[in-house]
Amino acid sequence: GIQVEQSPPDLILQEGANSTLRCNFSDSVNNLQWFHQNPWGQLINLFYIPSGTKQNGRLSATTVATERYSLLYISSSQTTDSGVYFCAVGDNTDKLIFGTGTRLQVFP
């Protein structure tokens, strides 16, 4: 099956800093989603981005499907950005395979 790896595993930032999270996957995909899991466990949809670039406020994402990676950019980080960020990819079975996650802590 598809392998999904995320880096870095942990990230500590001061408020206001920018960061880039990476998601590598081992095979072609027809679905890629980025999520933020808040401290209560709720998964919040950030981007549905099987290819191309999207932006939503301070967040943006780029997926280069031919090179099998996706990047999530967080600019001007805030304490409320803390949590775990997951990317998940789907193959032709439509199931989502989750990556290992990046745990982000933003300090004031």
Added chain:
Amino acid sequence: GAVVSQHPSRVICKSGTSVKIECRSLDFQATTMFWYRQFPKQSLMLMATSNEGSKATYEQGVEKDKFLINHASLTLSTLTVTSAHPEDSSFYICSARFGRGLLNEQFFGPGTRLTVL
């Protein structure tokens, strides 16, 4: 985005009892619902895929007689953990999808934290 609810949010039960978790899509009809399990500080693992009106498809290693899934309508799927034991304690999360192809995005419920004593 689409809204998915789960009930209950937290349950504590004694070993040997059965627990039912409900997953509802509130503002759309879900062609497919999924059940995941997450242990502390780990990623989500898919347990089963549920299509309305048909039997669920379980992932390798997931006991279908222990984790009973019923997808009775396009807005409701239930997961029953039968004869629960302490090792079943985990965070269970459902998701729903209302289409395929370009409508492939999954939306997640808030999760149910199960503790088996």
